[in-house]
Amino acid sequence: MTEEKQGLGLFKSRIAAWPSWAKLVSVAALLGVIVLVSKWLILLLLVALGLWPILVLLGLGILGVVSTRHGGWPWMKEWLGTKLKPLVLPALAVLAALILGGFVIMLTDNAAYQAIGAGQVGKGIGLAFKNLVRAYVALYQGALGSPARILSAIFRGAIGGEGLKPIMGAVRGPSDSLVQSVPYIFAGLAVALGFRSGLFNIGAEGQIGVGWLVSVIVGFSFPSLPGIILLPMAIIAGALAAGIWGALAGLLKAETGAHEVITTIMFNYISFRLSEWILCGPLENVQGTCRTKDVVPAAYLPKFLDHPVTMHWGFILALLAAAATAWLLFKTTWGYEMRTVGTNPDAARYGGMNVSRTYVLAMFLSGLLAGLAGVSQGLGLTHNIALGFSAGYGFDAIALALLGKSNPVGVVGASILFGVLRAGAARMQSLAGIPTEIVQIVQSLVIVFIAAPAIIKAVYRLKDDGDESRQTVFSRGWGS
Amino acid sequence: MRKYTLISILLVALVLLSGCGPALPEGCEKGDLKVGMVSDVGGIDDASFNENTWAGLERADEELAVCAKFIESQAQADYEKNITEFAEQDYDLIITVGFLLGDATAKMAEQYPDVNFGIIDFAYDPPIPNVAGIVFNVDEASFPIGYLAAGMAVEQDSDDPQVGYVGGMQIPPVEQFIVAYEAGVNYYNEQHGTDVKFKGVYVGDFEAPDQGKIQGNSLIDEGADVIMGCGGKTGNGGLAAAKERGKLGIGVDVDQYNTLPNEKDILITSTMKRLDNAVYSVIESLINDEFPGGGLYIGALANGGVGLAPYHDVDVPEDLQQEVSDILNAVEAGELDTGW
Numbered sequence: 001m002t003e004e005k006q007g008l009g010l011f012k013s014r015i016a017a018w019p020s021w022a023k024l025v026s027v028a029a030l031l032g033v034i035v036l037v038s039k040w041l042i043l044l045l046l047v048a049l050g051l052w053p054i055l056v057l058l059g060l061g062i063l064g065v066v067s068t069r070h071g072g073w074p075w076m077k078e079w080l081g082t083k084l085k086p087l088v089l090p091a092l093a094v095l096a097a098l099i100l101g102g103f104v105i106m107l108t109d110n111a112a113y114q115a116i117g118a119g120q121v122g123k124g125i126g127l128a129f130k131n132l133v134r135a136y137v138a139l140y141q142g143a144l145g146s147p148a149r150i151l152s153a154i155f156r157g158a159i160g161g162e163g164l165k166p167i168m169g170a171v172r173g174p175s176d177s178l179v180q181s182v183p184y185i186f187a188g189l190a191v192a193l194g195f196r197s198g199l200f201n202i203g204a205e206g207q208i209g210v211g212w213l214v215s216v217i218v219g220f221s222f223p224s225l226p227g228i229i230l231l232p233m234a235i236i237a238g239a240l241a242a243g244i245w246g247a248l249a250g251l252l253k254a255e256t257g258a259h260e261v262i263t264t265i266m267f268n269y270i271s272f273r274l275s276e277w278i279l280c281g282p283l284e285n286v287q288g289t290c291r292t293k294d295v296v297p298a299a300y301l302p303k304f305l306d307h308p309v310t311m312h313w314g315f316i317l318a319l320l321a322a323a324a325t326a327w328l329l330f331k332t333t334w335g336y337e338m339r340t341v342g343t344n345p346d347a348a349r350y351g352g353m354n355v356s357r358t359y360v361l362a363m364f365l366s367g368l369l370a371g372l373a374g375v376s377q378g379l380g381l382t383h384n385i386a387l388g389f390s391a392g393y394g395f396d397a398i399a400l401a402l403l404g405k406s407n408p409v410g411v412v413g414a415s416i417l418f419g420v421l422r423a424g425a426a427r428m429q430s431l432a433g434i435p436t437e438i439v440q441i442v443q444s445l446v447i448v449f450i451a452a453p454a455i456i457k458a459v460y461r462l463k464d465d466g467d468e469s470r471q472t473v474f475s476r477g478w479g480s
Numbered sequence: 481m482r483k484y485t486l487i488s489i490l491l492v493a494l495v496l497l498s499g500c501g502p503a504l505p506e507g508c509e510k511g512d513l514k515v516g517m518v519s520d521v522g523g524i525d526d527a528s529f530n531e532n533t534w535a536g537l538e539r540a541d542e543e544l545a546v547c548a549k550f551i552e553s554q555a556q557a558d559y560e561k562n563i564t565e566f567a568e569q570d571y572d573l574i575i576t577v578g579f580l581l582g583d584a585t586a587k588m589a590e591q592y593p594d595v596n597f598g599i600i601d602f603a604y605d606p607p608i609p610n611v612a613g614i615v616f617n618v619d620e621a622s623f624p625i626g627y628l629a630a631g632m633a634v635e636q637d638s639d640d641p642q643v644g645y646v647g648g649m650q651i652p653p654v655e656q657f658i659v660a661y662e663a664g665v666n667y668y669n670e671q672h673g674t675d676v677k678f679k680g681v682y683v684g685d686f687e688a689p690d691q692g693k694i695q696g697n698s699l700i701d702e703g704a705d706v707i708m709g710c711g712g713k714t715g716n717g718g719l720a721a722a723k724e725r726g727k728l729g730i731g732v733d734v735d736q737y738n739t740l741p742n743e744k745d746i747l748i749t750s751t752m753k754r755l756d757n758a759v760y761s762v763i764e765s766l767i768n769d770e771f772p773g774g775g776l777y778i779g780a781l782a783n784g785g786v787g788l789a790p791y792h793d794v795d796v797p798e799d800l801q802q803e804v805s806d807i808l809n810a811v812e813a814g815e816l817d818t819g820w
Contacts, residue, residue, distance in 0.1 A: 142565075169568060176561060287651065289579050307591050308564045381557045388521040388580060391555030426558070426565045430516060430549045 042304040042311055043167070047154070049174035050145035092456050094417065097445035098136070104441055105132050105434055135432040139439070142427025143420040145173035168309050173423065175309040181419025182380070183208070185318040186373035187397030188404060188411040189325050190246075190366045194260075195406040196329055197362035198342035203249060203264025204370040205394025206271035211242035211371025212378040213275055216385045217283070219295025219378070227298035231379070234299045235317075238375035239368045245271065246367015247360050254356035260363065272390065279387050291386035301380035314376030319412065321369060326408040328365070338362050370394060399447045418443060508547035515540065515573045515763055516566035517550040518559065520580040524552050529755065532734060533577050533600060536759030546763055559584035567592040573766050575600070575614075575759060585611065596771055598762050600755060601653060609774040614758050616779040618653075619660035619820035621751045621786040624807040625708075625730060626664020630676040631800040632728055632748055633705040644704030645680030646692045646718025648711020654682070656820055657710045657732065657751065663819025667807075679704075683714045692717025700725045706748070708732070719743045728794060735789035748796060750789035757784045781812040 015023070034041065048055060067076035106112065106128040115124035153166035187204045194201035215238030222230055249263040280290040301312045329335040341348040341358045349355050373393055378385055400418065404410025425439040449456050456462070508514065517537050519530040537548035551562040559581050566574045567588060573596045576585045582602050589597045589611045596610055603613035626643070633641035643665050647654050658680070665678040680699060683691045696707050696718035707722040708730040709715030719729040719736075723743045731740065731750030740747070758779040765771050779785020788808070791801070810816045 172564070172568060289582065291580075291583065294583075308568060310561070377557050381560070384583070386556050386580060386583075389556045391557065426551050426562050429551050430565055430569065433549065436552055436554065 039304050043164075043171070046171035046174045046178075046309070046311070047150060047167070049177075050150045050171055051147050052144070054147060088462070089453055089456055090413070090417075090450060092460055092462075093446055093449035093453075096449050096456060096459060097442045100445050101438055101442040102132050102136070105135055105438055131432060131434075135428050135434040135438075138431035138434075139421075139424035139428045141173060141424075142431075143173055143177045143424030145170055164306075168305060168307075172308045173427075175305075175311045176423035177416065177420040178315050179310050179312070179381070179419070180422045181415045182314045182318050182376050183373040183391075183393045184396065184400055184415035184418050185412055186321060186376065187370050187393045188400035188415050189322055189408060190369035190373070191397045191401035192404060192406040192408065192411050193325055193329065193338075193369060194362060194366040195401055196342050197338040197358065197366075198345060199250070199253075199359065199362055199366065200261050201246065201249075201264055201363065201366045201370075202261055202398065203246060203267045203367070203394070204373075204397045205390060205392070206264070206268035207242040207246050207367040207370035208374035208377075208394050209271050209275050209390060210245045210367075210374070211238040212374030212385050212389060213278065214238045214241035214371075215375040216292055216295055216378045216383075219299035219383075220293045223296045223298075225298065230296070230299045231301070234295070234379060235372070235375050238378070239371045242371020242374065243364045243368035246370065247364035249367075250360040250363025253363075254359045268394075275385075275389075276387060279385065285384075289386070292384045294384045295379060299379060300383060301376060303380075310381065312376075312380040314380040317372065317376060321372060322408040322412045325369070329408070334358075334361065370397070373397075396443075399443075403447055403450050417446070509545075512545050512547040513573065513763070513767060514566075514569070514571040515546055515548045515575065516569075516571045517548070517575045517577065518562045518566070518581065519550060519552045520559075520578045521553055521555065524550055529600070530577050532755040533575065533759050536756030537575065537763070539756065540760050540763040544763065544767060546767075553581075556580075560588060563588040564591075567595050572596060573598060573763065573771075575762075578602070596766060596773055598759070598777070600759075603776055607774045611774070612762060612772045613776045614755075614762060614779070615776055616753050616758070616786050617781070617820075618656050618751060618753055618786050619663075619818040620781045620811050621788060622657045622660035623664040623667070623811055623816065623818040624804050625749065625751050625788060626661035626678075627668045627807055628664075628748065628796070628800065628804045629661070629706045629708060629730055630665040630668035630674070630678075631803070632794075632796065633676050634672070634674055635797065635800075636705040636728065637703075640703050641674065641676040642699075642702070642704045643676060643678050643706045643708065644696070644699035644702075644718075645678075645708040645710055646695050646699070646715050647680060647682040648686040648714045649684055650682040654711055657708075659820050660818045661708060661710075663817070664807075666819075667816070671803075677703075680708070683711065685714055686712035687714065689713045689717035689720065693721045696721030697725070700727055706730065709736075710751075716740060716743075719746070722746055731789065737789065737792045745793045747792060748794045749791055752787045752789050754779060754785055754787065761785070781808065 018026075063076055063079070067073065067079075109128040109131055111131070112124040112128035115127055150167070150170040153170040156162045156166045157164060187208060190204050190207070191201050215234045218234040218237045219230070222233070225233070245267065246264075249260050249267060252258040252263050253260050279292065283292045285291055285293045301314050301317075303310060303312045305311060329339060337348065337353050337358050338361070340351070340353060341355050341362075345355050348358070377389075382389070396418065400411055400414045403414035404412070421439045421443055425436040428434045428439070429436050515537060517534060519534075522530050524530050524534055534550055537550070540546040541548040549566075551565060553559055553562055559576075563574055563576065563584060575598045577600050579602050581599065585597055585599050585602075586604060586608060589595075589608050593610055596612070597608075598612045598614050600614050601616070603615055604611060607613075629643045630641065633643050643661070645658055645661060647658055662678045665676050668674065669676055679702070681695045683695055685691060692709070692711070692714035699707065699718075700721060704727065706728045707718045709719040710732050715732055716736075719731065719740065720743060722729040723746050727746070728748055729743060729746050731737070731747050733753050734750065735752060736750045737744045737747050758777060761783060762771070762777050765777070781787060788804075807816065811818060
C-alpha cells in the first residue's frame with residue numbers, strides 16, 4: 001500500500017510540474033477520448049449495474065484472496081465495516097420498507113380475498129404470496145434487468161453474431177432507472193442547496209416547469225443554428241430562467257422578509273397556470289393537443305445508445321451538477337457564506353456577511369438546479385412540453401434532500417434509489433397488476449425509516465453510535 | 481456481526497430473485513393475444529376516457545383469448561417508456577388513450593413496426609401502417625337526439641320551444657356533437673313545421689362545472705326547455721342548472737343516468753360514445769386478422785360504437801320514440817345527412 005501511494009504521489013508531482021498549457025491540452029484530450037468512447041463506457045456501466053450481484057460476489061471473492069495476506073477474516077471484516085458502515089442504515093431502511101410494502105401488496109390482493117371468502121384460507125395466502133413474489137421480481141427486473149438475460153444477451157451478441165441489439169433490450173432496466181433519476185438528482189440538489197442556506201425551497205416544481213418551457217422554446221426557435229451552439233444555449237437559457245424565477249423568492253425574502261415557503265408555493269401556482277395558458281394558447285402546435293412544437297434534433301441532449309436504451313447526457317450533467325454543488329458548498333467562499341447563513345443568519349450578519357445577497361444567490365442557484373431538471377426532461381426525453389408535464393419531482397425532491405442529508409453525494413444516491421423504484425413500477429403494474437401507487441408507498445416508507453433512524457436501529461438492534469442526529473441538516477423554519 | 485448476516489441474507493435473496501424470471505404476466509395463458517393499454521396522466525379510474533377504455537379491454541380479457549394489462553402514466557415523460565415496456569414484452573396490440581399520447585405513439589410505432597397500435601380519438605395524417613386510429617361518428621347518434629330534444633321541447637313549451645347546449649372547449653370532437661344536434665333540431669322543424677330554436681355556448685373548458693351552471697341558467701332564462709350537456713364536467717354543470725330549474729337534460733359520452741345520481745331523473749337520454757365497444761371490436765378484428773392498421777376504426781351506429789342510452793325516468797311520447805327510431809335507422813342506412 002505505502003509503495004503505491006508514493007508512486008501515486010510521484011506521479012502527481014510530475015504532472016504538477018507540467019506547464020499549464022500542457023495540462024490543459026492533456027485534460028482536453030482525455031475528455032475527448034472519454035466522449036468518443038462514451039457509448040461503450042455507458043454500455044459497460046449499464047451492464048455492470050445489471051450484473052451487480054455477480055460483481056459484488058466477485059469483489060468479495062477477490063477481497064477474500066487479498067485478505068489471506070493481511071490476516072484473513074478479521075481484517076476483511078474491518079475493511080468491509082469501514083466501507084459499508086454508511087450504507088447499513090439506508091439498506092436496512094429499504095429492506096424494511098419493502099417488507100412492509102409486501103404486506104400492503106398481500107393485503108390488497110383481490111384474488112386472495114376471493115379464495116379466503118370461499119373458505120380456502122391456505123390457498124388465499126398462497127396466492128397472495130405468489131403474487132407478491134411475482135410483483136417484486138417484476139419490480140427488480142424492470143429496474144435493474146435480469147442478470148441471466150444480460151449474460152445470455154452478451155453471449156448471443158459476441159458469439160451468436162447478433163450484435164448489440166439483444167444487449168440493448170437486456171440493459172433497458174438499468175438505463176430506465178438512471179434516466180428516471182436524472183430529474184430527481186437535479187431537483188434534490190436544488191432543495192439540498194436551499195436547506196444548507198437555511199431556505200426551504202418548495203418551489204422546485206414550478207422552477208422545473210419554467211426551465212423545461214424556456215429550454216424547449218429556445219430549442220425550436222432557432223432551427224438554423226448548429227447543435228454545438230443551440231444545445232448549450234437552450235440549456236443555459238432554461239437554467240437561467242428558472243434561476244431568476246427562484247431568485248425572485250430570494251429577493252422577496254431579502255428585501256421584505258416574506259417567507260420563502262409561502263412565496264415559492266405561490267410562484268408554483270403562478271407558473272402552473274401560466275404554462276397551462278401558454279401550452280393551450282399561444283404556443284400550442286396543433287389545436288386541441290396543448291403541446292408545443294418539437295425542438296429541432298440539434299438541440300436534443302444526445303442519447304448514448306439506440307432505442308430502447310434512453311440514457312442521455314442529462315445523467316452526466318446531473319453528476320457534474322452534484323460535483324459542482326459539493327465544490328461550491330464546501331470549497332468556496334460563497335458556499336461558506338451560504339452554510340454560515342444557513343446555520344445562523346444573525347451570526348453571519350455580525351461576522352460581516354451580506355445575508356440578503358446570500359439569500360438571493362442561494363435561491364438563484366437552487367432555482368437554476370431545479371430548472372436543469374426540466375431542461376434534461378425536455379431536451380433529453382420528451383423534446384417538447386405538453387400539458388401534464390408536472391410529475392411531482394419538485395415535491396419528491398424535498399424528501400430526497402432530507403434523505404441525502406442535504407449532501408450532494410447522498411442526494412445522488414437517494415435519487416438513484418427513487419429512479420430504480422420508479423423504473424420498476426411500470427413492469428410491476430404490467431406483469432403483476434400491482435398499481436404503481438405501491439411504489440409510492442415503498443418510497444414513503446423508506447423516507448420515514450431514514451428520517452427516523454431510531455426505528456431501524458431498534459428493529460434490527462443496531463448499536464447507537466450517537467452521531468446520526470448531528471448530521472441531520474434541518475432548515476431553519478418559520479421566523480428564522 | 482448481526483448486521484452482516486442480515487446484509488448477506490438480503491444479498492442472497494436479491495441474487496435469487498433476479499435469477500428466476502416470470503415468463504408470462506399474471507393470469508395470462510400461452511397463446512393469448514397480449515393487449516396493453518397505456519393511460520394518460522388521468523389514470524385508470526378517471527370515471528371517463530381511461531376507465532371506459534379499460535372496461536373494453538377487461539371485457540375482451542374475459543370473453544376472448546386475450547390477456548389485457550395496463551400501465552398508468554404518471555407524467556408526460558412516461559408515455560414513451562410505458563409503451564416501450566409493452567412493446568419489449570412482445571405485446572400484440574397496444575392501446576394508447578387520447579391525444580396526449582399522439583406524439584409518443586407515433587414515435588414508438590415507428591420503432592416497433594411489428595407491434596399493432598390503436599389510439600383513441602386520434603387520426604394520423606399521413607397514416608402510420610401499424611396504427612389504427614379509433615374515432616367515432618358521434619354525429620350519427622347526435623342527429624336523432626337533436627330531433628328528440630326538439631320534440632321534447634315542444635312537449636314542454638309549445639309556445640316558444642328552445643333547445644340549449646353547454647359545450648366544453650370548441651374543438652372538433654365537441655363540435656361534431658353540436659353541429660349534428662343542430663341539424664337534428666332543424667330536421668324536426670322541417671318535418672313538423674315548428675320553430676324550435678337551438679342555441680348555446682362553448683365555455684372553453686372541460687373542468688368548469690360552475691361556469692357550465694351559470695351558462696345553463698342564462699340559457700334557461702332565455703327560454704331553453706332542454707339542456708344538452710356536452711363537455712365533461714362543464715356540461716354536467718349545465719345539466720345541474722336544468723335540474724334546479726325543472727327543465728330536461730341530455731347526457732353525453734356514457735349513459736349519464738348511471739353517473740349523475742343527482743340529475744338522473746331529468747335525463748331524457750344520453751349520446752353515448754362507446755369507447756369500450758370500440759376497443760373490444762379492434763381487439764376482435766386483430767384476432768380475425770382484420771386489424772385496421774394504417775386506417776381508422778370508426779365507431780358508428782352500425783357497429784355499436786355510438787348510440788342512444790335507454791330512456792329512463794322521463795316519459796317520451798310513443799310516437800316521438802317511433803320517429804326517433806325511424807331516424808336512427810335512416811341515419812344508419814345513410815339516407816339522412818347529419819350535417820357533419
